[in-house]
Amino acid sequence: LWIGIASASTLLVAAIGLLWWEGYGTSVAESPGDTPLVNAASVQKFVFATTRDALARGRNLPLYIPTGVFLQTLEIVGPNNINVTGYVWQNYARSVPPTVVRGFALPDASNSEITEAYRRSDSDGETIGWHVKATLRQRFDYTRYPLDQQGFRLSIRHRELDNRVILIPDLESY
Secondary structure, eight states: OHHHHHHHHHHHHHHHHHHHHHHHHSOOOOOTTOOOOOSHHHHHHHHHHHHHHHHHHTOOOOEEEEEEEEEEEEEEOSSSEEEEEEEEEEEEETTSOTTSOOOEEOTTEEEEEEEEEEEEEOSSEEEEEEEEEEEEEOOOOOTTTTSOOOOOOOOOEESOSSSOEEEEEOGGGO
């Protein structure tokens, strides 16, 4: 009887260990087509590549707007909804024409409140900060529940799709 109990216990502990290894040991795969910009070198590489592509195709050169995000709260309110609050700021250089609309949009938001919080000018340009409160739709994968890990993605784009404006991370502000 004791040998059977010890064997079953060992088998169950090994099965739990295997489930933990599968749930926590594997990394979350990146989406195809993503370009992670995590340091100044990767941002410069991205800027050079997109500028070179625009020149090769005979298009207008894109404007790059450094954009930063500070999330204050992140609350999961349903299986696919997340409430976030925080600040988004953008640094507009003096070379950015005044015809370019200042601002951004959250394409994944089902509702959002974006209010200007501050505006500062200096010799390099203008920094505008907005307070953001939004409910974002996310697609989560619950197939590995309860050992799953969910990734949160905040998508930000420029307000006007007509202009060739590309938002890049403002790594210097962090």
